[in-house]
Amino acid sequence: IDIETPKKKSFEAIIHTFKAILKAKSLKADIVHIHAIGPALLTPMARLLGMKVVFTHHGPDYDRDKWGKAAKFMLKLGERMGTTFANEVIVISKVIDNILIQKYGRKDCHLIYNGVPEPEICDFSEYFEELGIEKGKYILGMCRFVPEKNLHHLVEAFSKIDTKGCKLVLAGDTDFEDDYSRQLKATAKEHGVILTGFIKGKKLHSLLTHTRCFVLPSSHEGLPIALLEAMSYKLPVIVSNIPANLEVGLNKDNYFPVGNIDALANKLQQNINLPYAHVNYDMSAYNWDHIAEQISQIYIHMKN
Secondary structure, rough: OOOOOOOOOOOHHHHHHHHHHHHHHHOOOOEEEEEEOOHHHHHHHHHHOOOOOEEEEEHHHHHHOOOEEEEEEHHHHHHHHHHHHHOEEEEEOHHHHHHHHHHHOOOOEEEEOOOOOOOOOOHHHHHHHHOOOOHHHHHEEEEHHHHHOHHHHHHHHOOOOOOOEEEEEEEEOOOOOOOOHHHHHHHHHHHHOOOEEEEOHHHHHHHHHHEEEEEEEEOOOOHHHHHHHHOOOOOOEEEEEEEEHHOOOOOOOEEEOOOOHHHHHHHHHHHHHOOOOOOOOOHHHOOHHHHHHHHHHHHHHOOO
């Protein structure tokens, strides 16, 4: 059910949640499943209306650089409301589980990872011609253009290496244009980086199918779906050594110290110097059928 919501960065999620909870009540819902700590601010409202609540904690969003002091305070309050008043809490990583144990003493959380669908291997030669890239001769960054993703570090690191004809492609954009996103785009264009904007479907799947490497240099993640998606395509990956990325359990050679641009440049150069190749990962923990079964068992338990 679509619910109209004003497009304002600070209010969109909370207004949408408020209206969604009222709609759920009107439909006589037994259970409301609230995702993320911002919407979790309204967990007590759902409980007061007589519904049971599952709260999924996707990460401490108050650590994101885009939020000011007031927003960070409200996000922390949302985390407290969700963790304290939800009937059941799901966490997507052991890192988040430890946060909730240490801060709130909540020791009964369910660890259920994010899922990733089966890869859609495909070709889209016309799109590659439009972008001016060749199969196996580009490195891919794929995420929203926000400060904590550190795409500016990737652009700077790429500018330091011998690219040997490889290009850097950044797939994504920002939900709300700001000084950071404008500066990132300007810097990227100065260095010949290819910006695709928001893409999906065949365009995105083709980029994932044929890139020689996926890079995620972020300083903050819950459990990065973009990384899991890249792994499902058997891509070599280079990621920052933050706890959420470390939890995925890659080889140590896949990691670099977060914020260290020279170390990232070295990793990029190593990848470009090696032959184009794929990597096999164990993706069993991120299977959507398995995840759906885990969540359904929580719902069934709550109903009984």
